[in-house]
Amino acid sequence: MYDNILEFMRAFGTPLAACVGAYVAFRFGNIQADIARRQADTARDAALTARNKLRMDMYQERLKVYNSVIAMFADFGISGSLAKELEDNYWAGIVSSRWVFGKDMQEFLEGDLWHKMVDYVAAQNSYDEHAPQELRAQLGKAKGERRKELMAMKPEVDQRFAKFMEFERDPIDRLFG
Template identity: 30%
Template sequence: MSTSDLLAFFNSVVTLTAAVVAALVTYRIGKGQKDISERQAEVAEREAKTSYNKLKLDLFDRRLSIYDVVCDIVDEWTLPENHTSERKARFVTAMNSSRWIFPEEVYQYLKHEVYPEMNDLQVMQHRSELTEEEKKDCLRTEARLMGHRDQRIDQVFGPHLTLEA
């Protein structure tokens, strides 16, 4: 074998070796990029789940806040000295806010059942003279209002005050 043949042979071997090394490096880089992409997808999925859970927690907090306001005001409303415009405004604000963060049934319950009874009780308790029948009506209205507080409010709000996993 001549020197030129030997050089041509080594040149071919070096070229082949360089091509194999380049292919291996390209494969390793591609595999690394694939692994990085998979990890990024997992992180993005976890971040999306975290954001969704944060939204659920924020909604729960807002709902619980409205529930607390309603319960507090209904608890206090049976005493005439608690019939303040500030308390009534807090109730109306909570009632109106409920329309946007609860199902419609909660708003309808507050507007058509609780609020009218609060108004009726306020009117009756602030009249200077009541007949016996009006006194009985006043007591019945007070009992219904307390019934809302003791049972019905929890029935209406309860299904919507949960944090699901």
């Protein structure tokens, strides 16, 4: 009788061991696939976090440049003069403009807008309160015209910055889709 049971166990033992081995391999494969999915999700989340941090850093840098330009207009509008300190703050603020806005914006800030500032400073420095009245009137008129020209740049500045100052539609999206 024991021989029959032993013979029966031998006949089913090998297939039973194979089934147990297949089940263990199947479960192990599913566990590994689940781990891989979680790792992929973690990597995707990390990439999204890095992208959002880059977007925030780029936005903050653009905001810094914008604020330095607007501060120049605000101080100039209030005081009516461009002090050396104001010029220094302007240059310190726009130093990163090429990398956060592109070459066109850099050329505008360092070229067109800066030249209007220089023209005004030249008119401001040439104005002499002790000059004869006729000359003083001419110099005052020239200074006023340069002031108007510089202040007329403000709408163009706003327009040029506007497309870069929306955080939700960040230009960095062009890089990452």
